[in-house]
Amino acid sequence: MSNGKHLATGAALPFLPDDGKIRLYSMRFCPFAQRIHLVLDAKDIPYHAIYVNLTAKPEWLYEHSPPGTVPAVDLPHESGNASLYESLVIADYLDEKFPQRPLYPRTPLAKAKERLLIKKFDSVIEVMYKVFVGDHVPGTLTEISNRLDHFEKELQARGSEFFGGNLPGMVDYMIWPWCERADMFTFLLGDKYVLDEERFPKLVKWRALMKEDKAVKGSYITGEHHAKYMETRRQGHPDYDMLVNLAKKQRTS
């Protein structure tokens, strides 16, 4: 195990027991990798997380993730050294392969609708990302709200607390990483940006409920820490190990 430390070029692949558990290649602050932590945790699938430095990638990463991206997974329960990459492909695979706590609805049509909604969230990600990396213009926050209207309306139409019903489902988990990161707006932008409770009553409640979800808690990072990481990234030296080092400091102080 890497103890949460991000392994860089030259680092050896950590020794892991031959226990048949899934191995997830991840980066602690990557929203796409977080999607897979959420799915694995929601379905209570045991796994090993191997954190990698995405600026100076370890050589062995490409054997597990041909494009060198995270998330990627090794699947020792399958035959022939199977591995997969791409967050949505992995998420769909996990939901098909591990029937416990199904995250997609059962009918092909309902499932297709969820996939359209996840795809539609790409347009929210696109504008949010501009704020995260400091590339926003006046109007970007308005644009985020405009694009979130569809999700507020959808949640209202469904009449449930989560997109997945009484429990979070695939839509909830696939969009959550960016909704968690929205908390850093307060820190990045200097003035408070909060989701307008009158315009987004359902989404505001949804965010609060999501933060209480067991799977969400498993990979949750505060807006303050997201903002601090993003600041190091903007400066060209992403501090992947920030949380590990903070924890160490707290233990020793």
Place this chain on the structure above:
Amino acid sequence: MSNGKHLATGAALPFLPDDGKIRLYSMRFCPFAQRIHLVLDAKDIPYHAIYVNLTAKPEWLYEHSPPGTVPAVDLPHESGNASLYESLVIADYLDEKFPQRPLYPRTPLAKAKERLLIKKFDSVIEVMYKVFVGDHVPGTLTEISNRLDHFEKELQARGSEFFGGNLPGMVDYMIWPWCERADMFTFLLGDKYVLDEERFPKLVKWRALMKEDKAVKGSYITGEHHAKYMETRRQGHPDYDMLVNLAKKQRTS
């Protein structure tokens, strides 16, 4: 029915019998829409095609395809005026809903691998598109070949004629529209661009076999016609009805 004519702003939605058949909103030269023609034809699912002018869209298009894009489908066999858009979402839905002639392999892992391969073809589409629209630089053709290497290798590794095995499967149909359009390189570039038979022996054979496939024949357009259409598009006046008008001319001459 629109008799293949592309309906524009102001045109009425054509009257169609209440026969429960799928209605596919399409544009004759759109490679993404062709994906769905291929899936429907491969699975022998009867459907009505409604062709739309994408420059001057008919008002009713948005009722069936909220983003106003093609392909989109109405699904009268489902309850509640169901419709879907996005080629890959529709293709996956059709394969799940209509079990005849399955296009994806059965196991979750094999299916996930096919989805990665389809996703990987996006990088081929990206460079091919530059040639289609006349935005290419020296080296673009080399880049296309470089990106096709992976597909040649994959087909060799599979040891079958098609990516799907003895018959075309989802990968074959999802990538075919761009491979069909590669025939227009000869017309667009003035000099002959052909797939190098020594470098791509499997893909060259695959292309020839695909052209004999019944579903492919159903929506096939020659490289010359693709090139002529693309020429009108480059000039800012895409001639959607080119083939309908050609057929009419041939009938009356």
